[in-house]
Structure formats: C-alpha cells, structure tokens
Amino acid sequence: MYSLGYSNKIGFVRLGVRANYYQMRISEYGTAHGFLMDFGGMIELSPELTLGASISNFTATSLSDVDRSSLPVIMKLGVCYKPSEHISIVADLVKDVEYDLQWRAGLEYWLSGKIALRTGINAEPFSAFFGLGLLLKQFDVDYALNSNQFLGLSHQVTVAFRYQKNHD
Numbered sequence: 748m749y750s751l752g753y754s755n756k757i758g759f760v761r762l763g764v765r766a767n768y769y770q771m772r773i774s775e776y777g778t779a780h781g782f783l784m785d786f787g788g789m790i791e792l793s794p795e796l797t798l799g800a801s802i803s804n805f806t807a808t809s810l811s812d813v814d815r816s817s818l819p820v821i822m823k824l825g826v827c828y829k830p831s832e833h834i835s836i837v838a839d840l841v842k843d844v845e846y847d848l849q850w851r852a853g854l855e856y857w858l859s860g861k862i863a864l865r866t867g868i869n870a871e872p873f874s875a876f877f878g879l880g881l882l883l884k885q886f887d888v889d890y891a892l893n894s895n896q897f898l899g900l901s902h903q904v905t906v907a908f909r910y911q912k913n914h915d
Contacts, residue, residue: 752785761789769818771810779810783818797827799839820844833857837867847871855880864892871897885909 748770754763767838772782785852787801788897803821810818835855842848853867853876876889889908894900 759791761791763787769808769810781808781810781818782806783808787823795829797829799823799825799827885911 752861765785772778782822783804828837865878883889889905891903
C-alpha cells in the first residue's frame with residue numbers, strides 16, 4: 748500500500764485525510780488494486796487527555812472491477828492518556844462493518860526525546876505488538892513487530908516526513 752496524507756491543526760482540533768493505493772498480488776490468482784480514502788480527527792481535551800476518531804476506506808472501494816473483492820470499511824474511536832511527558836497509554840474500539848466490535852490497548856515510553864518503545868495488544872483475536880520509534884530531524888521512522896496466532900510474525904516499517912510552514 749502506498750499512501751499520501753495531509754493533516755492540519757486548528758486550535759485544539761486536528762484533522763487529516765489520506766489517499767491510498769492498495770495492491771494485492773497472489774501468484775496463482777493475479778493482481779488486484781484499488782484507490783481508497785481515509786479521514787480522521789483528534790480533539791485535545793487537556794494536555795493529558797486526547798480523543799480521536801477515524802474512518803478507513805470511507806469510499807467503500809473494491810479491489811479492481813474484475814475481482815470485486817471488497818476492502819474493509821473500518822471505524823475507530825480512541826483515547827490517549829499521558830500521565831507524564833514520557834508515557835502514553837492508549838485504548839481504542841475498532842469496528843469493521845462486517846465484523847464484531849474489537850478493543851485494543853497500548854503503551855508508549857520515550858527513552859529520550861528521540862527514541863520511543865511501544866507495546867500493545869488486540870483482544871480478539873489475540874495479537875501482541877512491539878515497536879520502536881525514532882525522530883530524525885524532519886523524519887519519523889517507526890518499526891513494528893506483530894505476533895499473530897494465525898500469521899506468525901509480521902514486520903512493518905513507516906517513514907514519515909514532517910512539513911512545517913514558516914510563520915514569519
């Protein structure tokens with residue numbers, strides 16, 4: 748999946764939108780692809796407490812006209828509590844329109860201003876996650892490892908570029 752997103756902060760509200768190109772290839776079955784859109788927002792209720800919500804694939808995109816395999820439409824509602832500047836505790840509810848409601852929880856600890864350690868769980872089906880984040884000037888680099896009872900170990904790497912406007 749390739750994604751391009753944009754976000755902005757207006758007062759205590761943050762809003763973002765992301766366009767995604769998703770491609771799946773299975774050697775005996777061929778390749779399917781589609782474009783989908785995501786939208787989300789966050790409200791900072793206090794320096795310690797933030798609420799967020801998002802909807803992924805709100806366009807209800809399918810994977811190519813031939814196959815018509817649907818990509819999931821997923822809604823999320825989450826909360827982040829920061830008891831200190833180094834610790835974040837998060838929890839969210841996740842609803843795929845075709846499946847039951849799920850809950851997840853996680854913990855992030857900043858070793859320094861540039862290195863974060865992360866862990867989390869999904870309740871059902873049970874999955875455990877571990878990760879590392881690095882802040883490098885205008886780039887954020889994140890690595891995650893997922894241990895899943897059905898898929899085994901999965902790796903994910905994200906590189907994000909932070910663009911900031913000059914306020915002259």
